[in-house]
Structure formats: structure tokens, C-alpha cells
Amino acid sequence: MSTPTVVFLTRAGAEPKGDPVFSADHVDGLKVNWLSHDELSIGADHARIYRSDSERVMRIEGGGRTVRLKYDIRTQEPVSRPEDYGY
Numbered sequence: 827m828s829t830p831t832v833v834f835l836t837r838a839g840a841e842p843k844g845d846p847v848f849s850a851d852h853v854d855g856l857k858v859n860w861l862s863h864d865e866l867s868i869g870a871d872h873a874r875i876y877r878s879d880s881e882r883v884m885r886i887e888g889g890g891r892t893v894r895l896k897y898d899i900r901t902q903e904p905v906s907r908p909e910d911y912g913y
Contacts, residue, residue, distance in 0.1 A: 828852055830876075833868055835893060847895055849877040852903055864891065869898035874905060 828851040834842035848868050855871030868878075882895045 828874075831856060831873075833858060835866070837891075846877060848875075848897070850875045857898075861896070865894045865896065867896045867898060870900070872901045872903065873899050874903035875899065876905060 830849060830851050831853045832846040833848040834844075834846050836842055850870070850873040852872065852874040853870050854873070855869075856873075857867070857869040859867045859869075861867050878895075878897050882897075883892060
């Protein structure tokens with residue numbers, strides 16, 4: 827079983843709640859960088875992505891701040907579906 831990598835957006839010092847903005851495994855070369863006060867970049871050389879927020883604009887709970895998300899994943903591995911294994 828592989829180890830998941832998740833990224834949550836929270837205000838400073840807060841515990842993560844709700845769904846992550848990014849969830850993947852088989853991640854190589856993860857890079858999470860603030861590009862500005864309101865823009866966050868999540869990148870990797872390779873990942874099998876389970877969730878990357880399609881809205882790409884998130885409001886930080888309790889912080890009153892809106893953040894634009896940018897994703898830069900160089901190669902993506904497809905996610906296996908249960909039906910691929912006869913489930």
C-alpha cells in the first residue's frame with residue numbers, strides 16, 4: 827500500500843478540517859510554494875492524483891482569505907477504478 831500525500835488549506839496554526847485541496851500517492855518531487863499572498867502553487871514531477879480541487883479558488887475557513895490554486899504536475903498516473911479489478 828502506498829502512502830498518501832495530502833495538502834490542506836487552513837489559517838496559520840489551525841487543525842486541518844474537511845477535504846484536502848490535493849490528495850495523491852506515488853508522488854515524486856512535491857513542491858508547495860506561495861507565489862503571492864493569495865496564490866498557492868502545488869507541483870510534482872509525478873503523481874497519481876485522487877483529488878485536486880477543480881474550483882481552484884478556495885476560501886480559508888476562519889481566515890476570511892481567498893486563495894487561488896495552481897497545479898503543475900509533470901506526469902500523472904491514472905487512478906485505478908474498482909471495476910478494473912472486477913469489484
